[in-house]
Amino acid sequence: xQTAIEQSKAxxxxxxxxxxxxxxxxxxxxxxxxxxxxxxxxxxxSRDNRVxxxxxxxxxxxxxxxxxxxxxxxxxxxxxxxxxxRQVGESATRWCSLMALLFIVAAAVAQS
Numbered sequence: 001x002q003t004a005i006e007q008s009k010a011x012x013x014x015x016x017x018x019x020x021x022x023x024x025x026x027x028x029x030x031x032x033x034x035x036x037x038x039x040x041x042x043x044x045x046s047r048d049n050r051v052x053x054x055x056x057x058x059x060x061x062x063x064x065x066x067x068x069x070x071x072x073x074x075x076x077x078x079x080x081x082x083x084x085x086r087q088v089g090e091s092a093t094r095w096c097s098l099m100a101l102l103f104i105v106a107a108a109v110a111q112s
Contacts, residue, residue: 031072032065034058043068 032052033044041061043053052068055061 030065030069032068034061034065 035042040054040056041058042051043065053064
């Protein structure tokens with residue numbers, strides 16, 4: 001019985017070390033951390049310790065931190081594509097406006 005308890009304690013200590021290592025790895029690559037604050041949990045920036053949100057439960061705070069990560073990653077990638085699409089749209093609008101102005105001038109000349 002005593003050996004089973006000692007093995008269980010050794011397994012628990014190994015598990016604690018794995019959790020600590022995984023937590024440190026997560027904090028190293030994550031932009032946000034979830035910390036205990038009073039009755040709830042805070043989502044804090046890893047870089048500048050700015051508070052980005054407060055939640056009542058830990059799972060809600062983790063989901064919010066993950067959604068912030070996804071939002072930042074989504075904004076970081078397609079910026080170039082959006083700029084190019086906007087430029088194409090702007091040039092098309094300019095050409096349509098120029099054609100409309102030419103039709104108006106041609107109609108005014110035809111009525112004179």
